[in-house]
Each structure stands twice: as C-alpha cells, then as structure tokens.
Amino acid sequence: MADVVDRLVAHVARSCAVEIDVTSRARVEYSYDASNYRVAPGAVAFPRSPDEVSELLASCHRVGLAVTARGGGTSMAGNAVGRGMVVDFSRYMNRIVRIDEASRSAVVEPGAVLSVLSQEVSAQTGGRLTFAPDPSSSSRATVGGSVANDACGNHSVRHGRTSDHVLSLDLVLADGVRVTADRSGLAATDADDAVAVERAEQITHQLEQLTRDHLGEFRLELDRIPRQVSGFHLSHLLPERGFDVARALVGSEGACAVVVSATVALVDVAPSALLMVLGYHDVVEAARDVPTILRYSPAAVEGIDVTIVETMRARRGPDSVAALPDGRAWLFVDLDGENSEAVAARGGELIAELGELGRLVDSLGVSDADARKGLWRVREDGAGLSSRIARDDGSVVTTWPGWEDSAVAPERLADYLSDFRLLLQQFGLVGVMYGHFGAGCMHIRINFDLASEQGRSEMARFLRAAARLVVAHGGTLSGEHGDGRARSELLSEMYSPALMAAFGTFKRIFDPEQLLNPGVIVNPPSMTADLALAEPPARDWVTAFDFGQGESRSAGGFPEALHRCIGIGRCRSHSGGVMCPSFRATGAEKDSTRARARVLQEMVRGTGNLADGWRAEEVLEVLDLCLSCKACSSDCPTGVDMATYKAEFLHHHYAGRRRPLSHYSLGWLPVLLSATSRLSRIANAVLSSPVRPLVLRLGGLTPQRSLPHFTSRRALRSALGAPSGGSEAADVVLVVDTFTKAFRPEVAGAARRVLESHRSAEIRTDVCCGLTWVSTGQLAMARKRMSRTVAALDDGSDRPVVVIEPSCAAALRKDLPELLGSDAAHRVAGRVRSFAQQVSAQVAEGWLPRTPVPPEVTVQTHCHEYAVFDAQTQRGALRAVGVSTIREATGCCGVAGNFGFEPQHYDLSMWVAEQGLAPALRAAPDAPVLTDGFSCHMQVRQLTGRHAPSASAHLAQLLDPADDHGGTRP
Template sequence: MTTTTRDLAGLTARIAELAPGLRVETGPGATGPYAYDASNYRVPPRAVAFPRTAEDVVGVVRACREAGVPVTARGGGTSMAGNAVGRGVVLDFSRYMNRILDIDVPARTARVEAGVVLDALRSATALHGLDFGPDPSSHSRCTLGGMIGNDACGNRSVRDGRTSAHVVALEIVTAGGVRAVADHTGLQPLDPHDGASVARLEADIKRLVGENLALIRTESGRIPRQVSGYQLHRLLPENGFDMARALVGTEGSCAVVTAATVRLVATAQASALLTLGYDDVVAAAEDVPEILRFAPSAVEGMDEAIVATMRARRGPDSVTGLPEGHAWLYVELEGDDQAEVNARAAALLDALEAQGRPTGGRVVESPAERRSLWRVREDGAGLAARLVDGGESWPGWEDAAVAPEHLAAYLRGFRKLLAAHGLTGVLYGHFGAGCVHVRIDFDMATDDGRGVMRQFLTEAAALVVEHGGTLSGEHGDGRARSELLEVMYSHRMIAAFAAFKQVFDPEGLLNPGVVVDPAPLDADLALRELPLVETTFGFPLDEDGFAGAVRRCVGVGRCRSDAGGVMCPSYRATGEENDSTRGRARMLQEMVRGETVTDGWRSTEVRDALDLCLSCKACSSDCPVGVDMATYKAEFLHQHYRGRLRPRSHYSLGWLPTTSALAGYAARPVNALLRGPLGKLLARLGGITTERRIPAFASRRALRNTLRAAKTAEPVKALLFVDSFTRAFRPRVAGAAGRVLADAGIPCAPQEGLCCGLTWVSTGQLGTARRIMARTVTALDNGDSRPIVVAEPSCAAAFKRDVPELLGTEAARRVADRVRTFTGALTDLADEGWTPPPLPESVVLQTHCHEYAAFKGHRPADLLRRLGVHTVDEAEGCCGLAGNFGFEAEHYDTSIAVAGLALTPLLDRLDGRPVVADGFSCATQIDHLTGDQDMRALHLAELLDPAADQPGETT
C-alpha cells in the first residue's frame, strides 16, 4: 500500500467516524467525472462525499482539517471558471441535500438546502405566484449553492440583479467545522457552545473592515456586475455589516454554504418579447442605453454563429422569429397589464427604428417561437463550444462586464484585441447589464497556444479595466481569472482579500487556488495533445476522431436536467453524476488521457459508467455540443470485448435478427416453448429478464399474407423496408404501412430479407454490423433513387446515422439520404389532398428516442395534429425499454424507473384513448406496463389504416 493510498484510507476512516453513514467515493470510476466542471480545467480529487445533512458536512470539514486536505463545495458542476474542482475532497450537494425546507408566502422567502436546483425552487414557488429572480441559462441544473458561490445573475438581471440581492441568510460551516448563520446583522452560532469562536470571527472581520474603510469604498462595488474579488463593501457601516451578502460570491473559499434563506419576487402578469436584428454585436450594443430607458426585464445578445449551429444541429425550424441580421438582441418587457406592456414594446420599436441601427425588429407573439428563441440563448455556451464548421471554442474570458453605456466601446476594443492575436470569439450574453460571454478558439493543447492565451487574457483584463469594468460579471474568478485580479485591484485591496480569507480559513483549505493565493491561469488545463485512437466508427465530424468526439462534452450539464427534451433518461432515474451523459463523457476523456484510467479500452470503470446508458441517442440531439453517447458506447463495447467472451445478452439479443428469422419457420412451437417453464430457463441462460414476457414470434406465412394483402398497384413510388422487428414480431405493421402509404399516394414495393445491423451496433459487435450493413447497402444502392420508408424508427435511424458512419462509403450515404420514417414519408411525400380515415379526438403518444434524435422536423405529434387529432398527450422522455437494454436482467429495474418518469403516468390516465408507439421497443414496454388493461400500443400506420381485419394478423 502506497503512502497516498494509506493516507486516503485514513482520511475516509476518519470521515466515517465523524459522519457515520456518509457516502464517500474514491477511485477513478467515482472521482473521474468530478475532476471537471464546465471550465478549461481538470483537477482530480482524492474523494467525493455526498452529504445528506449539515452535520455530515461538519464531519468532512473537521476530518479534512485534521489531515490538511482541501475541501471544495460543488453544486451542479456547471462552473465555467474552474470554481468547482479541487484536489482534496469534493462535496456534491446536488445528490441528497436538495430539499426545499420552507416557503413563506406572506414573507416572500424560501429556505432551501444548497443542492436545490433552481428550476425545482421555481416550480414550487410558481404555485404561489412567486419566483426566484436570478435565472442563469443553466437554470434547469444549476443549484442555489452554486449560484450563491458565484453570485450568479441570469437573463433577467436587468430587472433582478445578482443572487446577492436576493439572499436573506446563509447557513454555513466554517473551516473549523463550526455551524453558523450569516445574515444582514452579522454572524450567529447555531450551537451555543460555539458562541465564543463565532464572536471572535465576527470581531476580526469588523476590525479588518474598519482598518480599510476608504479602500473598500473606492474599489469595491463600483458597477452593478462587479463580481470579481470579495464583496467587502457589503460589510461597510452604511450597508449594515451584511455578512450574508458578503459571503455570496466567495466561491466556497471562505465557508461552506449548506442552506440559504432567499427572497422571492412576484411573477409578472404580462410580458412581450422583441427580437432585433443588427449588422454586428457592436451595433447591437450601441442601442442598449436607449433600450434601458424602457425598463426591460431582459436584454440578451448573441451573434450569428450560435444561430447557425442551432439550425445545423436541430433543423432549420429550430430557430424562428429572428429578423434579418448577423447579430440579435432579445428584449423582454414585463408588467401587470398586457396593454401597457404592448404599448411600451411598440414605443421602443419606434424609438429604435428612428435611430436607424436595427436591420429589423418584431414582437414575437407565438409562445412556441418564444420558447424556441429562449432555448437558443440558454444553450449558448454549449452551441458556441462546437460550431457548425466543427471549430472548437473555450471559456476563460467569458464573463467580463462593463457599465452598459460603455459596452459598445469595450466590444470594439475587444474585437481588435482578438484580431491582433489571431483569435476568433463567439459572443453572446447579458447586454443589458453590460456582461458579455465569449468563447474563444484558444489552442490550449500546445505550449505556443497556451502562451497566446496567457498574453491575450492579460491584455483583455487591462482592456476591461480601462473601460471601468470587471473581470467577472457572474461566473466568478475561479482558476480562470483569480491570477488577473491584480490587474483590476490595488495591492492593498488584494491584501485585504487575503486577510478576509485568512480570518475565515486560516489554513487555506477551502477551495484553495481561487481568488486568494491563486493558481496560475494556465495550470491544470484539461486540453492537451493526445494520440489518435484507432476506432471502427469514423467520427467524420471530429478532427481528432474518437478523442475529439468525447471532447465534445465541455460540462455545461444540460444532460442533468430533470425536464425538457429527452436526455438523459438514466440520470433522471438515478440522479447520479456517473449516469449522466456528462459523467460518461468525462470517464471516456479520462480513458483517452490514460492517467487515472490506465487500462484503456479494457477499463472496467468506463464499462461500469456506460452500463446504464440506454443508447437512446437523445443526447446527440439534446446536448448543445452534440455528444452521441450511444455511438461512443457501441465503440467502447466493441473494443472492450474484442477477442473476449461477451455478456450473454449480447449473443441472445444482439443476434436477434438471425434467431428471429429462424424462429419464423416454426413460430407456433417456439412460442409455446418460450411461454412454458423452459422459456424462463432459456431467458436466464441468455441474460434476459424473466419479469417480461418474451414477445411472440410471427410466422413466415403471416408475413407473406400481410405483404400480399398490402401489395399496391404500379407505379411504385417508394420502397417499404420491412425491418427485422416488423418481420419477426408485428408483420401487421408492414401491411398497415403499405395500405396507408398507397392511400396517401405513395405506393410502395416491400423490401424484405435485409437488416440495418442495429442490434449488433447497440451490443458493440461492430465487425458483424459492418458485414450486415454492407450487404444491405449493396442490395439497396442499385441505381434506384426512390425513397426508402422504414416503419421501425430505430432501424430508420440506424440507416440514417450508423450505416454511413460505420461504412464510410458513398453508397452508404446515398442510401441514408433516401431513408424516411413512416412519419417523414407522410409529411414530405403524401398527396396534398390526402385525407386519412376518421381519427380519435385524443391519443397518447410515445415517440421513439431515435426518431426524436435523428429526424428533427418530422415529429409524429405534429403529423397527428395536422391530420385532425385534437389532443396529443406525448410522453416527454424515453420509454425505458430501449432495444436490448430493458430486456437485460440487470437493467429491468432501471428500465421501469425510466418509464415511470413520463410514460407510466400517462398510461395511468388513458381513459380508453389509443396509445401510439411506432417503435417496437416502445410498444413492447407499453404492452408490459398495461398488461392487465387488455390493450396494446398501435403503430401510427395501424391508427391510419384505411382497412381493418386484414389477413396475416396472426402468428
């Protein structure tokens, strides 16, 4: 046992003594994801602790103080300045300390634990017509503790300002392991026995402030967004010695916040959103002072690179409502009366048009357009990280702020500075508050590139100070800017910051290297030159292949959201960082680096991190940087099990297209066998759960009868690809699809006997998958240019993405271009006057995750509404079965838990409505969940089928 290992064992043993039952994780599989936040830095911790109570935090802090080990508090891990990574013990508050303790409606306050996600608080307070004002773009996953640490602001900071303005009291644990409350009157102990030590701490702070009154008054709190450094002006006599607000923004370097009492604001009753187009961001900034005269709640800006990336990744309709231009402002006006707000919006448009800078402007009326536009802005950090041309950009100077009236001049100088260093920046941010976010194409992998970055950041600091600004306007200084504070503040002020921390943390163990005694800004950078990794998938969009693909994850953490979009179902079910798309990507990054994860493709830690990935592909669409964990997992499984025995389910389920084809020749006896005791034994031997009934195989005769009944007249306009799942388990879908397509003016010829290779991809058997795919592509790429309609969405997605990425041939790309889902065929190819049979007023819909991810703009819900279904209740999320995942014995419980997030609640209130699920997995899960309701899920083709009781419906 090494000294380091022995010391770690001693530390964890001592923590167990002081905090019995506390969960503490060590080892690369647990700590790897916590080496990163959303910044440029990588700092592997020794351990990660998951406190449930403030007493747990006290135990950790005391044990670490005894051992001389640093402590870093962490919320959602979305810090962009390196505020939430540290070498000692990381405290993850988001896992368990995430309770809303009280909402006092008359007082308009809420008391929350540090790990409460902002959106959870907002959802709870919305029931009372209240809200928490600051709203960072990461509101769906950032925690209140993290917002307090950084003094976060958000999109509506013009109205609501910074988090510090909304903090009433903080419950803290000091570096000495003492619990106290910091409020607007000072510090009070939570335990009377700690009264003397807390009183000494308060007295020392008052003495420090008294000795530096003039200094604090002249250098602290000069502009509204001055987040850099410590907020010592909150402690001035004229400000009432507000210790709570002084500790906001200290980034966990002075005390550990365990809970907070925060002030709430009333929800606006009326609002209007204007979008304004400009030639560039400087022109947009010129109009900000005029806009502020109209008392907006938000003035947000962005340039064209973000919009182009959003449209490329999620389809041209993902951004609507913007006027012509190369840069845009969103201006939101709010009030109590809609007529007054509308009049103010009209007056603002008139005033701006009179000044002549906008290229266009409009009030966005559609709620759907408004949601779409805000999502573009909220995903800015991720969208700017990996642009449509494949270029990468990074934070580091993403948070500077000036007074709004100086913004245009600052941006002119900043763009000149970028050009002087040969750098490109993507700009967006809170223009109404003078705070501009920018991601820059730094080259941090080489010594020369790091030298350029250091020189640029030093000159940028001087530039923003020249304009009276601040290095940080809401993200904090962290590791990115703390070294540069000496450019902004005098030596005396820097000494005052150090003295402030010294009083709270004399041994320097709380988040060291941040604000005081800073680490060099170019130390611990995550990016470095890495060797190319040989893979089976081509990763054509990533210059460095697999290494570049997994590097797409920059930590913004959208995959940790509990709602909105589909990713990440396993994280939503377990709440574990390692089960998020981000956690898995970070483990793959660690594997490529080869430092903490040293066994490469053979790593069991990476295998375990990927285990609960459902391969739903939702991240490839929902993740702002396009992480595709399903593909990464397939590649990893292929490499991990190369030349080795695989899990049994890889054989039983991976080879399902082959075994099901054979079963079709003897469907009746095979089905009878599987329904008996021997069937359960075979399931266990194959690694398949016995909690589910194995779907009945269809006979070859049933398939022939179905296709014969669906045969259409010439001229054939498309091919109907009969996939392995449809052929083996529900040939009726092929028949219904053929009839509906013919009825819609798209007569099809069935194409049977080929396979897309999906099951071999999802189980990582890529060599076999490529052989299957090559044979299929050869058969389909025969000079025929007609569309290929695939009724099974997962197979359509495999053709669209996996086939061209695995084969890398022009033939594969030609086939992929021809593929349509059933929904897509009806949307794009149906006769203009086609009318389906009468449809129900209301349906429940489960959209297949692969269809959601790979075929944006062709949603079944939109088609159903267009065809006359009045109400479409769509399950927002994965069904949980996800191909082989939910059939595997070890994943059954997770599969049901995922279904419980969205699908099961809908099924519990069906009220006789039909359920539509085009995916075989989705339909199978629904049938399993509703087994006692005598119903089954319908494919959309069955719902639209102009004929009933067709032959070939039996096995």
C-alpha cells in the first residue's frame, strides 16, 4: 500500500506546481494531530491560492489519491490525518481578506487562525465586533478547521456553533471543480465555468432528492439539542431551513469538499463583563445549577474540577492559579451587558438564588480583565493539564481523548454525569471532567491503556457503552470536535439505518470516488485502528537525564517523556507566552515544539529512516532551529521540555563523532574564559583587529554578532571588592557565574552590595552550573562540573544560593538534579534562587532599596528564568521595589546561548527578536532596559548599536546602593 501511495504522490508532484514535501521527516510531522491516532501521509502539500488547490485536487483525482485538508492540526478525533496527500492551509493560505463592519462580515482563507481573526476584527471595528467561535485552541486553530468540525467554544451559550456564523463557503470538489455554497444553495464560483455550473446544478438536484427521501429522519433525528455535531448537518437542507447548503457542509470534516475561503458573520461585543466563579463540592452538583444559571442570560458557563487546578499548581507553582472560591469544582459564568452596574446587579441576583438552592459552596466576582484572563487560561489549558494528572502521592496518571466531546441537553447534564461516573467505576477507569456546562458539552479525558491489546479492546467496549449511555440521555457522541476516527464507528448507536444511509449518499453526491478524508463519518475503520501507542518503543533508551522521575534511566522514562506531547499545538500560537520562538518566526510545522516531539516519538518507535535512532539526521534537522529556550516546559500545558530532549539527543548523536565548531568554542566557554581572564587584554585586541572574522569563523561563530569585552581577574576583584570565598556563617550564598565573571563584573559588585544591604553574603566565584555543556549536549562533562558544584555548595545549611545569571540559576535548579539524581543535588537545587527571586524575598522581609528606582522600565525576562522559576519573577521583583510602569518584552530575545552566535542561525535570531524585544525597545527608546540574562543583554546591544555595558542593565544595577563603588544603574 505504501509503495502505491508513493507512486501516486510522485505522479502528482510531477504534474502540478504546488509546493509538496515528500521527506520522511515531514511525513512524520503530519502523521499526527491532537488525537490518539497516527496515520502517515504520502506527502504534504502547501498551496498558496484557490487555483493551486484546484490544480492539486484535480491531479490527485486523476490518479485516485486521497486528500486530507488540515489547518492547525488540533483535531482530537483524528480528523486531520490521512494516508494520501495532506494539505496544510496554515502555512500560506492564512489571510484575512476583508472585514466589513457595515455588513458585519469577514472573508477569510481557511488557514487563518481564530484568535488572529478576532484580534483583527476588534482592531478594525474599535472593539465593537468579533468572530464568535472561541474554542480553547483558538490561538492556533484555524477557520477551516472550525468549519470542518463545527467548532463552538466557551461562549457558545450566547453565540452557538460555527455553522451559525457561516454565510458562504468557496469550495474545491474532489476533482478540482470550484463551487460556492451559501444559505440558499450551491453555484459555480465562476459563472463562466461551464463545468462548474453543470456540477453545481447536478449536486443541487441530488441534494433536493436526498432531502425529499429523508424528510422524516432529518426532522426527527437531527438538531435535537444545541450541541448535536455528530454526523452531517442535513437538517439545514430542509425546505423550512431554506436549503442552506453552506451550513449543511459545516461539520462535514473535509469529507465532502475542501474550503478555500469562508465568509463569516461577526457579532457584537458587550461593553461590560463580569466573571462569576462559583465553587461546588463536585461537578455533578455544579451541573444541577446550570438550568438556573442559564435563566440569567450568561455569555458562557464553563466548568472544571479540582484535578485540573491541582495539576496546574503542581506543574507551574502554587501561584499559577489565582485564588478560587472554596470548592472542588468550579463554574466560570461570564455575565455581560451594556453597563457594569447592571451586570453586577444581575450577578448578585444569581448568587442569591443559587444560595437558596443550597448547592453553591462559595463564589467570587472578577471584573479585572487581567484576572479574568488568568482564570480563563486554567480552563483553556484543560486538555493539556488533564492529560497528566498529578496525584497527592506524587504519581502521575496519563489520560487520553476518545470520549472527550459528548453532549446532552443542559437540563440533563447532571444526571448524565452521575451515570457516566458509574460507568467509569464499572470499567475501573479515571476520567477528568471539564467543559461547556452551559451547552451540556463535556470534555472527559480517560486513563485508557492504549499500549496493550487488552487495553485497546477494553477501550472499545467502554466507548460503545458510553455511546449507548449518552444516547439514552438524548445526547450526541460529539458536541464540538467532530466524529473523526474516534467516534464515526459509533454513529450507528445514535442514528437509524435510514439516516446512516443518507449520510453515505450525501458524501457520494459531493465525492463519488470517496477521496476526501476517507473513513470519516462514512465507512469508518475500527476506532482502535491506527492508534499511535499500539507500536511500542523499538528498544530501551538509556539516557543521561533522569526522565523517569527517579525511576531507572533505561526503562520507559525517555519515550514516556516524549509522549507528553499530545499534539494540542499550543506551540503553534503567535501570541501569549514565549513558546515557540522558532515557529513564530518561520510559521513552519517543522519548527514547532510539537513537530520535534513527534519526530522524536517516531525515533523511539524505530520506524523508517528514523530506525537509526540517536544517529538519525532527520531528528537533527528538526531540532536545528530549537533555541533551547525552555519556554515549552512552562507554556506547554503537558510540560514538554524540548531543550532537555535536544540536549539528550545531541549527547548521543555526537558521541564519538566530530561536533560543530561552536560546540567546542561556546560549549567549553567556561574553560576558555578561565584562560582569557589571564590574557584579557590580548584577547580583546585580537577581537578588535582585522583578523576578527577569521578567528570567529574558526570558532564556528558569526562575525555579524557583536562580542563583549573580556574581563581580567583584577577587574573582577575590583568590582567585587573582596576575594572569592567567604564565611560559611553568612546568611546567603552569592554565586558569581561564568558569564558575569567574564563579561559583566560590574553586575557582580552591584549584586553583592544589594544582598549585603540586607544580609551577609558568602561570595562564590569558583563554581560552574555546566549550562554550556548541557545546551550543546556534552552531558558527561556537564555532570563532572555539576558534581564539583554540588560538593562545593552542599554545606549542610539551607541558606539560599542566589545566582546572578538566570540561565545558570535555572540550570542549577532543574538540570542539576535531573542529570545527577543524587540527594545532594536535590538539596542544592532546592536552595537555588534567581536574583529577582531574592529581591522579592528581601522585600517580603522588610528590606527596601536605598536608591530611588526609575518609574518606568523595559524588561526582558530570560526565557530560562521564565520557564524554571516563574513567568512573573521579574515583574514581581520590580513591583516589589516600586517600579510603577513595567514594559515587558514578552518573548525570547533570540540569542539563547550559543544559538544566536552561530552563522546559520543569526538571521532567525534577529527575526525572533522582532517578536517582543525589538518592538519594546522601539516603543520606549529612552526607558531603562533590564536584562538579567547575558544573552538578552547581548541582543539589546546588537539591536540598539550601543556596546557599552550600560546599554542594558541587570536588576542588581538598578538597585545598587553605591554608585561610587562602580554601579552602573540606568
């Protein structure tokens, strides 16, 4: 079968001009979506226009090659994977063509991201209008995908489904013919295209006959509840519904035609909003109050249980979730209106009535926009957070989709959930419940055993029982995500044989040869076919890092860590957080964290070209543009840590082989800097001479990057004002890291003075975090250096270990215990603080800086500090010392250790800077710039052209109490 597909793909690639990727790496990347399934395509196409889509589909049709359309690849039901040609619309066909406030409509290409569309609509209409569908994946899900699955989102209680907002669809049929569907029928996109005119008339007649033949089934079995998404939406073809072909095709999952443009309606945005957070004992109790809540006209009623909240706090720290009212399950009720007083009054009436009913435990009203956004993020990250449940005993339970999308009428939700919990108990399963309570739609992830034949068989039995249960409650298998490979086999449990036959006829009318997304809704394979975890790892994977949380490093730790990526695609977002800077720069799936994880998963599976394992060049290629910023370890709801995976891979890939030159020059930087501290004058002279480009190229470095001046030992001693070492009786230990010693001695002096203005400090200049060896995958050397550091710092005390450079602090906090695994390593790691953390701690103890702080600063938080400590660490420290205006350059600076110094990465490094840092610098050219990280400091110098140490400053310099001691406060 694979050989046949390859031959067909080769023929298509020769016959059309569309960009097509047939590499094994790309085929792996597009073998997955956010579901449990893995289906390798023959190739991936990236069309740039409707004409190219038409040409591509015509070529595929001629040879009988199946086609699967794909947007952001966030499908949880396996809707976006297929064996033939996968067509990625997100790469190029992602434009917002037109926004018309007068007609309250927008014309968009299928690859346009939902959140981008909403932001652009808001910008062009002064915040008056928006596109209503807002699923939790809206930061990366596309309009085409939303049309395919009839997506809804948090505010569907008010605004319904995507089908309620589609005005017309420009389509390409399986044979390349272009037609347009609207709310009154189907016509040729080009009225002069005789073939398209004939096809549109033919399809129209066939649809009219189909409707006449099945009037009873369409009226009685479809559209019974608000979220009935399963199957085709054929009730829109009824005479009383106006023969709305466009809406009939919404939710068809790309199985009938391919969308190349959509005209969508826009809705009003209420001027005032109030988020009511309601606490309950459990989700069933919460669900019983939903009918009452709906009487108050909420815009959204969303629910989560305590498991998601506890997991988020365990993974991201206790402050990652704002204070919630008492309870173990919560409803987020969004009230809105014309003025805040009326909205607040309605909220008060709601709380009073719910209190009388007796189920409400506690409540909280949140009007602040930032606070509301933070709480909504907990709900939006539900799919990722609930995939790995943190238990009280420290263990982790892994859950999977499969039954994450059922829906019933809201008034039946509580009884359904109660019965569903009994079904879980009957099968000995655990389910995490969250979702759109106001619409009766639940997302439930379950701890299926997908790796064993017995587990897969048990899953199939459970899903069939669950289907019968939801149908018994008058519900639907899918309320938002579509049926796909996960539920299409179960549609016969929900619909009559006559309606199932009508579904088959509907598909054949549009796609007679069954080439578009075959196996979805009509003629599906078994729901247990093509499960990704059905193929176990090829062998044990012995690793340097401990991926098993204390278990054997050679057991399932590494494959299990890689499979934390479940494909939800947060790394494909262009806004919010820091992840993933390379994808944000290129827009290519290859450069997303998800693609890297998927290729690594395939490596441990040992298939195809990736059977080479650690030596696989495809893995090296997909990891090439990873900046090792670590942001994914924090921003990814499932906790994927690609920087660590990359370090592990490089460690094995280059074992016994020649490495890139930069791995020697920058990987061994601490050793080189030890020498240059004695010969700093000579080193600086060489790098200021005409031989500079040659020297840099010999070291594998780009001459385009400005370099800092090397510091002598004498200069460091002068800046510190004391010899290295110190008293073990001191209150804190200040680690002066390699970067600070070599390039920013003035920061070391300032840091010491800030600490000693509050407590006594022991100064250590003799320890190394090993970061440069970690980031270049030289883990044996990293462990040696780290072992020495642990021996030096594990002194039996619990004194804070304050590290000036945040990336070094992060390495000691996270990489140190994962590489060494000893009790001593964990003790030392637990004491480590970034400098900003120490400042916040000092303020909490009553300390205040002796010197005035500027009222406004621009701050670039180092990615490693953001990821390992807290995204708000720098902001919190600045607020604590009294800085009133903080302009945060959210995003990676682009240098990221050795990455931005390498010739092949320099351009991307500068593109990454344009995501946050460069615009922030341009917005406030005169504001002080804080860069605790040395990489960030170097990028600011590069961007501003100012090469003096004061071009940007460390937080220690901002707070330095003694200018006359060498402080360089901005």
